[in-house]
Amino acid sequence: METVSIRKTVLFVQILILLNVSPSIAWCRFPAFSKLQLPLQTIGPEASAFDRKGGGPYTGIADGRIVKYQGPRVGFTDFAVTSPNRTKAKCDGKNGPELQQICGRPFGLGFYYKTGDLYITDAFYGLVVVGPSGGLVTRVPSFQGRNFAFLDALDIDQSKGVVYFVDSGAIFLTGNRTRIVESGDTSGRLFKYDIATKQVTLILSGLSGPVGVALSKDNSYVLITEYIAQRIRRFWLKGAKANSSDVFANVDGIPDNIKRTVLGDFWVAISNTKQPTTFSLGQRINRFGKVVETCNFTAQYNSPNGITEVQEYKGKLYVGSLDQNFIGVFGV
Template sequence: MAPKILSSSMLLVFVTFLYMVVVSGQFSKFSKLDLPPEALGPESAAFRGLIITEGPFTTIRDGRILKWQGANVGFVDFAYTTPTRTKQFCDGTTDPEKGPICGRPLALSFRLTTGLLYIADAFHGLLVVGPNGGLATQLAGGFKFAAGLDVDLLTGNVYFIDASLTYDIRNTTQPGFKPDSTGRFLRYNPFTRQVSVLLSGLAGGGGPAVSKDGTFVLVPELTGRRISKYWLVGPKANRAEILLNTVGNPNKIKRAERIGEFWVAVSVGSQPPAALITPKGLRISSNGDVLQTVSFATQFFNKTISLVQEHDGKLYVGSRGTSFIGVYSN
């Protein structure tokens, strides 16, 4: 009996170790998905489909939403957010003053059951586009700086952030820029078509993430360097609590593939500006425990990152300052 007990124990240790390696690997293998020529700033990524998936879809600085069609084709145009956009005037631009004309989509989220793609555009607010792409339809406008969003998998409600009531995205790179605490966390109900303010006084933007069971939303404050947990159901419904204070500026939060876990894109030294920016991904639990930290400092040297999206065991990393999406695997 003793050898069997020893063997079972060793097997348990080995399986546990193997599980930790597979789930929590260091994502040391790197590749990239290159954008079309002159395109920059893939700040978001989303995949479409429940079983067979398409994508990633991504946003870029010249106002386009692109779709990855495989290594042989690369990225192709999929959607755009404003009827004033023309390819001749906008394609390849990095001029922030063209944003109101060309669009400046910052975040994407699919409602998987319908194939509808919801978009947060810094200038044009909340929009949606159908499965075939093209010109998106504005659902709610009048925001100063729509920064991030996520769709509730169960209800279809869209949760998004307006980063400020006083400044827009163009102001953030101007000399002497000082962020404020006038951001808001909002909900759009697709059935009533109404927008509700859930939280106000937020310090900066970023992208929220709804839990898979629809019980809460994680809300980042980029310049406030913290993440709140806003409860949707239960005894704490409609209330928020501080979940995690971060060393660095948290941008978009995305659901991890393991239930109850999330990935947060963090840039240490972004706000206030430091001599060297360190980008990293944090895998956190729904209780705010940091389960894993992955550094992206080699491939994204001294650059801020806006996104860490897990898909099929890989991490897709987006940045305002690159011409590619970084792909990390084990």
């Protein structure tokens, strides 16, 4: 047992060196692992959200449903659907991409606490919203009357009632990671949706595979993870640099969702494919763009797709994925 422990420690240090992270600042505070099991025959809890009362997590899964966790005795129950064409007989438990244009594929989600409404980005149905009681969503107006190519993540400015969301680009419809990364595509865009005026505005284009969005604690900028460019871009909302962007941090690996912590740091889900095994890592980055903590989730997420999100909520990490049948929970 001692030999195995030493080997694991050496491997972890090697990963940190590979990622240019100092082991002295990267110790993971969340060793305890448990699962929130999804309904039978379902996979793909890409992202999570908690309502204003702390209920949840809510997550979108591959068969088109948004489900809500109701505790260990009940588990997950149906909450909402994004497609008006969806039927339980046709879609429930069907996880293949061939049905997602009919059943829907919800990715990003977040609550607007003032109303309790849940906003969702669906890859095929765009930006949608559903009330606190759930059910069938309502579609938000598109941009200039045109459908989005492939919506992914969102974040909400709770003080101003603005939803920031990204269109990753049509290349993501292929579902082929290698083809996406090697494409060099720069058709990705960042939008904002004003809840009061119901206006959608394009605020940044030329993004290389945007897949994650997170507002800073003071709402002065928004961070966008770029899947293809393997970096985090910052778009300034306020101050002397308003309406301009710069590179916040480069990532050694493929980044996915980015989520802000209560204290103002950011967790980024990263898949590193430079080794024979895909490493699934969560990195906490401070407001200066420096990595201050790294958690290795490879043992629990040993698949080519890795992980999609790391969200810290009330002292625990909630980890999402595209191909697993659970949400991972890591605690102290």
